[in-house]
Amino acid sequence: MAEPVLVMEHVRKSMRRQEVIKDFTLQAEAGRVIALLGGNGAGKSTILRLIAGILHPDAGEIRVGGLRWKDGRLRYAERVGYMPDDYRFPGGLTAMETMTFWAKLRGLPKSRAAEALAEVGLSDTGTKPVASFSKGMRQRVLFAQALLARPPLVLLDEPTNGLDPFWMESFIRLVREAAGRGQTVLFSTHQLEIAEAAADRIVFLRDGVAMFDSGAGQNGADGPETLREAFARMYGIPLRR
Numbered sequence: 465m466a467e468p469v470l471v472m473e474h475v476r477k478s479m480r481r482q483e484v485i486k487d488f489t490l491q492a493e494a495g496r497v498i499a500l501l502g503g504n505g506a507g508k509s510t511i512l513r514l515i516a517g518i519l520h521p522d523a524g525e526i527r528v529g530g531l532r533w534k535d536g537r538l539r540y541a542e543r544v545g546y547m548p549d550d551y552r553f554p555g556g557l558t559a560m561e562t563m564t565f566w567a568k569l570r571g572l573p574k575s576r577a578a579e580a581l582a583e584v585g586l587s588d589t590g591t592k593p594v595a596s597f598s599k600g601m602r603q604r605v606l607f608a609q610a611l612l613a614r615p616p617l618v619l620l621d622e623p624t625n626g627l628d629p630f631w632m633e634s635f636i637r638l639v640r641e642a643a644g645r646g647q648t649v650l651f652s653t654h655q656l657e658i659a660e661a662a663a664d665r666i667v668f669l670r671d672g673v674a675m676f677d678s679g680a681g682q683n684g685a686d687g688p689e690t691l692r693e694a695f696a697r698m699y700g701i702p703l704r705r
């Protein structure tokens with residue numbers, strides 16, 4: 465049987481001598497959407513950067529389509545689309561110029577850049593400098609960039625930050641469409657509602673440890689509980705009824 469699109473095995477990572485990812489294991493099949501949920505500093509961005517090949521594990525292994533970063537950096541990079549949580553766009557370039565630049569890097573035609581921009585509703589504003597865009601519009605450009613080459617694995621770091629309700633819904637639709645094409649999507653969020661609406665599976669992260677995985681067939685250490693109950697318990701917040 466073919467290996468899952470993403471395999472992370474016993475991954476550890478320290479930043480400034482503090483271990484921020486502790487023995488993290490995750491497998492993701494083709495066509496699945498997984499939400500990585502956790503509070504500030506839980507390690508969500510670090511995990512996504514590790515998978516994207518920006519950071520490298522101190523221990524353990526990460527494979528995308530059976531390939532490790534060190535086995536072939538270019539082939540690995542071709543398999544992954546990554547939307548960072550912070551990106552400073554170069555001043556002056558328009559949205560279309562920015563997308564065309566990224567398309568060229570990926571060996572894609574300009575028409576695909578235009579199509580990806582249209583998917584996130586920015587065709588009309590394509591001639592405006594990205595630096596003049598609102599936070600939500602910049603998020604949509606970054607999202608389009610991650611989807612550009614239709615890679616098997618799409619990593620999105622806080623993709624819904626700054627999105628208005630319309631684009632929140634569109635985000636969910638676009639992610640589901642990507643999954644429908646067989647792409648695997650892994651995204652980070654603080655919001656349980658978004659995770660529930662967009663994902664097939666939710667992994668709760670705290671202090672670099674997966675505390676709960678809705679796809680692992682386990683429902684928390686204390687017996688069956690809903691995702692909402694697990695969320696409230698894990699973050700010590702009262703459960704809304």
Ligand SMILES: Nc1ncnc2c1ncn2[C@@H]1O[C@H](COP(=O)(O)OP(=O)(O)OP(=O)(O)O)[C@@H](O)[C@H]1O
Nearest residue numbers: 479480484502503504505506507508509510511654
């Ligand atoms: N470049 C760095 N240098 C030192 N420590 C870092 C660095 N990047 C992250 N960390 C630490 O690693 C831990 C995990 O951070 P990370 O950004 O992965 O969390 P997060 O879950 O994405 O948080 P948030 O929701 O606030 O974005 C934190 O304790 C953070 O301080």
